[in-house]
Amino acid sequence: MKLIKTKEAVGHVLCHDMTQIIRGVTKDARFRKGHIVTEEDIPILLSMGKEYLYVWEKVEGMLHEDEAAEYLRRICQGPSIVSGTPKEGKIELRAEADGLFRVNLEKLLAVNSLGDMMIATRHSLTPIHSGDLLAATRVIPLVIEKSRMEQALLKAGDAPILEILPYIMKTAGLITTGNEVKKGLVQDTFSDVIVEKLREFGIEVKSHVYPGDDESLILDAIDEMRRQKLDLILCTGGMSVDPDDRTPGAIKRSRADIVSYGAPVLPGAMFLLGYYEEGTPVLGLPGCVMYAKTTIFDIVLPRIAAGLRINARDLQILGHGGLCLGCEECRYPECSFGKSYEFN
Numbered sequence: 245m246k247l248i249k250t251k252e253a254v255g256h257v258l259c260h261d262m263t264q265i266i267r268g269v270t271k272d273a274r275f276r277k278g279h280i281v282t283e284e285d286i287p288i289l290l291s292m293g294k295e296y297l298y299v300w301e302k303v304e305g306m307l308h309e310d311e312a313a314e315y316l317r318r319i320c321q322g323p324s325i326v327s328g329t330p331k332e333g334k335i336e337l338r339a340e341a342d343g344l345f346r347v348n349l350e351k352l353l354a355v356n357s358l359g360d361m362m363i364a365t366r367h368s369l370t371p372i373h374s375g376d377l378l379a380a381t382r383v384i385p386l387v388i389e390k391s392r393m394e395q396a397l398l399k400a401g402d403a404p405i406l407e408i409l410p411y412i413m414k415t416a417g418l419i420t421t422g423n424e425v426k427k428g429l430v431q432d433t434f435s436d437v438i439v440e441k442l443r444e445f446g447i448e449v450k451s452h453v454y455p456g457d458d459e460s461l462i463l464d465a466i467d468e469m470r471r472q473k474l475d476l477i478l479c480t481g482g483m484s485v486d487p488d489d490r491t492p493g494a495i496k497r498s499r500a501d502i503v504s505y506g507a508p509v510l511p512g513a514m515f516l517l518g519y520y521e522e523g524t525p526v527l528g529l530p531g532c533v534m535y536a537k538t539t540i541f542d543i544v545l546p547r548i549a550a551g552l553r554i555n556a557r558d559l560q561i562l563g564h565g566g567l568c569l570g571c572e573e574c575r576y577p578e579c580s581f582g583k584s585y586e587f588n
Contacts, residue, residue, distance in 0.1 A: 246301040250289050253281040256299035257308055259386060264292050278309050278332050278386055300387060307390050309333030309383040312361070315393035316381035319355060320363060322404035325378060333383035339376045343408040344369060344550040354399040360384045361396060365406065367583050371445075371546040372408065379406055409550040413476055416442055417451040417469035419462060421482040421491050426456035434480045434534040441541065445549035450474055457482060462494035466526065476525055476548065483514045483530040491528050492516055500526050504556050508563030509582075512540025517554060537574040540566075543582035 245259045257280055264274035274292065275285065281297070289297070300308065310330035317327050317335050324341040339345070347368035356362055365379040372378065418438060424430045432454075439449050451469055455461035462479065469477050482491035492505055500518030505528070507515045516528030525548050533541045543562065547554060565583040568576075576582075 245298045247296055247298055250294050250297050251286060253289075253297050253299060254283050254286070256281050256297070257386075259298045259300050262289065262292065262294065264288075276332055303387075305390050306387045307393060309386050309388070312383040312388050312393050313381060315396060316355075316361060316363060316383070318404075319351075319396060319400040320379055320381060320404055320406045322407035324408040324410075325404075325406060333386075335381050336377060337379045337381075337406065339372045339374050339378055339408055341408055341410070342373050343371075343410045344546050344552070345372045345376075345378055346407050346409055348403070348405040351400050351405040355396050355405070358392065358396055358399065360388055360392065363405075367577075369547060369552075370577050409552070411445045411447075411546075411549040412551045413445070413447050413549045415450045415474045416447050416476040416478060417465075417472065417474040418449050418453075419465045419469075419477070419479045420452070420454050421457060421462060421479060423456040425481070426454045434531075437534055438478060438480060438529070441545060445546060447476065447549060457490050459490040459494045459497070462491060463497050466494065466498045470520060470522070470524060474524070476527070478527045478529060479516075480529045480533070481531065483516065483528050495526055495528055498526070503554065504559050507540050507559045507566075509540040509543065509559075509566035509568075511536040511538075511568060512543075515540045515544075517544070517559070519553070523553075536568070537570075538568055538576040538581060542576060 248256065258275055258277055260277050261273040262275040274288065310333060313330040313333050313335045320337055321327055324339065324343065325337050326340045327335050327337045345366055345368065347365050349368060352363060352365065361383050363379060363381045418435060420432055420435050425432050435452065442449060451472060451474065453465045455465050466477060479491050479495060495516060495518055496502060500520055502516070502518040505516045506513060509515070511532035512530060514530035518526045520526065529541055533539050544554060561584045562582060565580050568581045
């Protein structure tokens with residue numbers, strides 16, 4: 245710091261907050277630490293009784309907090325992400341498009357472990373909309389060594405640690421099982437739920453069939469949808485271990501590589517996920533998807549829509565955070581459901 249006359253302070257950076265007191269009107273910081281003094285500020289500062297100011301003295305190799313904040317922006321900002329201007333060492337980053345928000349957790353931890361700087365983000369693998377706040381960064385001290393910020397850049401590497409993955413899947417096939425539905429004994433209320441959830445991610449159901457509980461007919465429906473080269477195949481109903489529930493058996497017979505039959509998530513324990521050799525995912529959706537507000541389907545669908553391949557471990561770690569609390573007013577994804585400490 246150095247002490248200078250207020251009249252000579254234009255362009256200098258304040259080293260501490262400057263409080264203005266006007267009786268009955270205000271008693272608050274009129275100028276914040278880090279503020280760059282302008283010509284218009286001089287009369288105000290003098291009216292506050294500030295004839296001298298402590299300002300930051302520019303030193304080679306040292307950065308002002310706002311200059312340092314630009315390093316954190318470079319570390320974070322990927323495509324379709326926009327940032328504000330630095331203020332008091334802080335920058336906010338927001339989405340410029342809909343998609344799946346993903347964080348490189350390893351690099352995030354590496355930068356935050358350096359000290360004197362921080363990056364706070366939303367949970368990774370959260371579906372977001374254009375305009376949503378994704379992250380905020382801050383440099384803690386007023387000034388920091390340039391070498392520290394260069395070290396942060398090195399830790400982060402070339403690729404930004406934040407990204408928005410677009411939803412690339414566009415078409416789906418829906419297989420609604422159950423003889424009671426095929427024969428018209430009960431109304432199909434399952435399919436409308438699925439169609440609406442798919443539509444949220446830009447996926448259109450191009451083929452919808454009702455094969456009943458005949459395993460061979462379910463298998464034929466799957467094969468036909470693969471021939472149509474649909475992006476995603478979903479089977480609803482018949483997912484329990486009851487003898488007359490044939491959906492899991494049909495999916496296995498269809499030569500799918502089964503990632504998991506069962507997931508540590510409630511609602512959604514009887515979920516099935518597999519992939520075909522061409523990369524097409526096939527999902528077996530349990531009955532809870534029809535009546536519960538939020539289920540395993542809501543967790544995996546955005547990832548699948550964005551083209552992420554889910555493995556067994558991805559499902560296993562959902563056990564931590566995999567219990568839906570069944571809130572009267574559902575707030576998902578702004579809640580703990582589906583949030584774990586590890587993510588791909």
